[in-house]
Amino acid sequence: MAEINRRIVLAARPSGLPKGSDFRLEEAPIPRPEDGEVLLRIQYLSLDPYMRGRMNDAKSYAKPTAIGEVMEGGTVATVLESRHPDFKPGDTVLSYSGWQSHAVAKPAELRKLNPKEAPVTTALGVLGMPGFTAYVGLRNIGQPKAGETVVVAAATGPVGSAVGQIAKLQGARAIGIAGGKAKCDFALQELGFDLVLDHGAKDFAAQLAAACPKGIDVYFENVGGHVWDAVFPLLNNFARIPVCGLIAQYNADGDAFPGPDRFPVVMRQVLSKRLNLRGFIQFDFAEQRPDFIRDMAQWIRDGRIKYREDIVDGLENAPQAFIGLLQGKNFGKLIVRVAGS
Amino acid sequence: MAEINRRIVLAARPSGLPKGSDFRLEEAPIPRPEDGEVLLRIQYLSLDPYMRGRMNDAKSYAKPTAIGEVMEGGTVATVLESRHPDFKPGDTVLSYSGWQSHAVAKPAELRKLNPKEAPVTTALGVLGMPGFTAYVGLRNIGQPKAGETVVVAAATGPVGSAVGQIAKLQGARAIGIAGGKAKCDFALQELGFDLVLDHGAKDFAAQLAAACPKGIDVYFENVGGHVWDAVFPLLNNFARIPVCGLIAQYNADGDAFPGPDRFPVVMRQVLSKRLNLRGFIQFDFAEQRPDFIRDMAQWIRDGRIKYREDIVDGLENAPQAFIGLLQGKNFGKLIVRVAGS
Numbered sequence: 001m002a003e004i005n006r007r008i009v010l011a012a013r014p015s016g017l018p019k020g021s022d023f024r025l026e027e028a029p030i031p032r033p034e035d036g037e038v039l040l041r042i043q044y045l046s047l048d049p050y051m052r053g054r055m056n057d058a059k060s061y062a063k064p065t066a067i068g069e070v071m072e073g074g075t076v077a078t079v080l081e082s083r084h085p086d087f088k089p090g091d092t093v094l095s096y097s098g099w100q101s102h103a104v105a106k107p108a109e110l111r112k113l114n115p116k117e118a119p120v121t122t123a124l125g126v127l128g129m130p131g132f133t134a135y136v137g138l139r140n141i142g143q144p145k146a147g148e149t150v151v152v153a154a155a156t157g158p159v160g161s162a163v164g165q166i167a168k169l170q171g172a173r174a175i176g177i178a179g180g181k182a183k184c185d186f187a188l189q190e191l192g193f194d195l196v197l198d199h200g201a202k203d204f205a206a207q208l209a210a211a212c213p214k215g216i217d218v219y220f221e222n223v224g225g226h227v228w229d230a231v232f233p234l235l236n237n238f239a240r241i242p243v244c245g246l247i248a249q250y251n252a253d254g255d256a257f258p259g260p261d262r263f264p265v266v267m268r269q270v271l272s273k274r275l276n277l278r279g280f281i282q283f284d285f286a287e288q289r290p291d292f293i294r295d296m297a298q299w300i301r302d303g304r305i306k307y308r309e310d311i312v313d314g315l316e317n318a319p320q321a322f323i324g325l326l327q328g329k330n331f332g333k334l335i336v337r338v339a340g341s
Numbered sequence: 342m343a344e345i346n347r348r349i350v351l352a353a354r355p356s357g358l359p360k361g362s363d364f365r366l367e368e369a370p371i372p373r374p375e376d377g378e379v380l381l382r383i384q385y386l387s388l389d390p391y392m393r394g395r396m397n398d399a400k401s402y403a404k405p406t407a408i409g410e411v412m413e414g415g416t417v418a419t420v421l422e423s424r425h426p427d428f429k430p431g432d433t434v435l436s437y438s439g440w441q442s443h444a445v446a447k448p449a450e451l452r453k454l455n456p457k458e459a460p461v462t463t464a465l466g467v468l469g470m471p472g473f474t475a476y477v478g479l480r481n482i483g484q485p486k487a488g489e490t491v492v493v494a495a496a497t498g499p500v501g502s503a504v505g506q507i508a509k510l511q512g513a514r515a516i517g518i519a520g521g522k523a524k525c526d527f528a529l530q531e532l533g534f535d536l537v538l539d540h541g542a543k544d545f546a547a548q549l550a551a552a553c554p555k556g557i558d559v560y561f562e563n564v565g566g567h568v569w570d571a572v573f574p575l576l577n578n579f580a581r582i583p584v585c586g587l588i589a590q591y592n593a594d595g596d597a598f599p600g601p602d603r604f605p606v607v608m609r610q611v612l613s614k615r616l617n618l619r620g621f622i623q624f625d626f627a628e629q630r631p632d633f634i635r636d637m638a639q640w641i642r643d644g645r646i647k648y649r650e651d652i653v654d655g656l657e658n659a660p661q662a663f664i665g666l667l668q669g670k671n672f673g674k675l676i677v678r679v680a681g682s
Binding site: 263 | 394597612
């Protein structure tokens with residue numbers, strides 16, 4: 001093993017869509033664990049839309065990444081060296097070690113994974129943060145009832161695919177939205193959505209209206225943009241709108257969006273239709289994680305929830321893969337294989 | 342008693358702020374009750390902002406009033422003639438008889454009032470729909486906790502004044518917003534708000550920021566407009582925004598509002614601050630009315646909730662009073678005395 005840590009740091013704050021030069025691959029000495037810590041070798045790095053927010057210098061629910069700092073991210077790692085009695089070399093753990101090959105971590109930041117129970121990459125996707133986002137957003141806010149219509153975009157992505165499948169398990173009708181024929185076909189045929197529409201179609205809004213003859217009861221908002229505009233007029237009285245992401249506007253600079261001002265129109269409908277628009281971050285519901293692991297693991301074992309992963313090889317390819325993610329180029333859960341396991 | 346029914350009908354759909362000519366005072370024969378019905382003489386008519394919505398030909402939670410139809414509204418009335426065993430002449434009832442002097446009603450549409458228990462006009466205000474709006478909006482959506490900051494506009498109006506006082510009873514800090522010194526003084530000194538700001542002040546937004554050093558946890562939205570813009574940046578993580586009215590935009594024609602588009606900025610904060618924006622109409626919570634009557638009547642008896650009524654004499658003055666209401670000219674609950682009781 002070469003005694004270097006390869007890591008990708010934030011080189012510059014992006015304006016709009018990030019460029020390759022906004023990231024920098026660096027080499028650094030491998031950090032040494034102190035008493036009570038472990039040294040990890042990263043196997044897999046999760047790439048997720050929220051990371052775009054960390055690249056901005058704006059107040060949000062989490063601190064921005066500083067220029068020159070390692071990009072943040074969830075990881076699956078192997079313990080190389082342990083100075084804590086609960087961990088031994090060879091253990092596989094979920095950590096939040098970021099875009100790098102090695103890291104030191106404290107046990108409180110780690111969760112042990114059992115590779116015999118489920119492929120370890122699922123801890124970054126369907127059994128991890130994105131799956132949990134779908135689970136808690138539906139359970140606490142969306143609350144679909146049998147016969148209701150649930151709409152979600154990015155339907156083959158890790159959040160959208162779980163939203164649609166969980167909604168189906170609860171007896172709702174699941175309408176997916178995705179970009180391009182391949183994704184639409186996959187969501188319809190493999191994931192079991194009732195109908196999947198291509199948001200790039202010229203008559204997308206009309207297609208969505210036709211697909212939802214009884215209106216929309218739950219819109220799981222993870223994209224924003226023109227999908228919202230098509231969904232909005234179809235919302236039923238008492239519709240619930242869990243908001244977990246707005247990928248379509250993450251690259252927007254500043255606070256100046258051209259008119260017309262949609263906000264008064266939205267508020268008028270919030271009132272007259274009694275809409276419930278509620279933002280959430282999955283960790284707000286951390287106490288529900290045991291329920292999630294129990295339910296989701298069972299659903300996967302029963303073949304009732306399927307998932308797809310897109311695995312990219314090599315840490316050095318993380319920036320381009322991430323830029324593609326923001327453009328909707330990934331198909332399923334996007335993961336970087338940092339080191340052979 | 343003259344044998345005519347005086348009534349005010351919708352003469353034309355207003356564009357913007359209604360004009361006197363949008364209403365017409367008519368005379369008609371007094372209707373006759375059939376078996377199982379009662380004939381009412383209206384004593385008091387409630388004027389409320391929601392009536393502006395009924396004047397538009399737009400889909401909403403209630404049907405628009407047709408041209409030539411009597412304007413809708415809550416009323417307190419005396420039974421003149423009864424063809425139902427549960428009612429006798431002289432009974433006082435709450436009805437929804439609209440802008441007229443007489444009406445026929447079915448018992449299911451009536452609630453008997455006991456003039457010895459409370460002034461009958463309170464059934465249109467603090468013990469009626471506006472008070473109930475405040476009660477259910479806070480109980481089900483706002484949910485203020487001790488020490489939190491609650492902001493409400495139209496602070497001397499029937500909804501705002503109840504919101505502020507109930508919030509205080511629950512240990513929250515209540516910041517009121519009103520128009521003009523007289524209202525601000527009244528809300529501060531008589532209603533017991535912790536602080537009341539004049540939304541007409543040039544530095545209103547800065548005053549509000551200074552008044553809420555710990556941010557805003559509950560914004561009870563009953564006005565919209567520029568008050569929202571001042572409130573929005575001050576909202577705390579997990580702030581709740583019950584939306585029961587938007588009087589500032591009721592007179593807007595159509596759906597075209599000039600830019601910039603505030604909606605993407607609002608959604609960004611909905612997500613990062615996990616805001617909960619939820620519209621409601623008081624009748625959505627009809628099953629909580631007994632709790633409301635019990636609690637509110639007790640609070641009034643204990644002197645813990647105060648209220649103010651503006652009583653205008655004469656049905657013929659209802660249109661001008663209503664137009665004034667939409668301009669914020671009323672002080673407390675606006676009521677028209679239709680007939681001497």
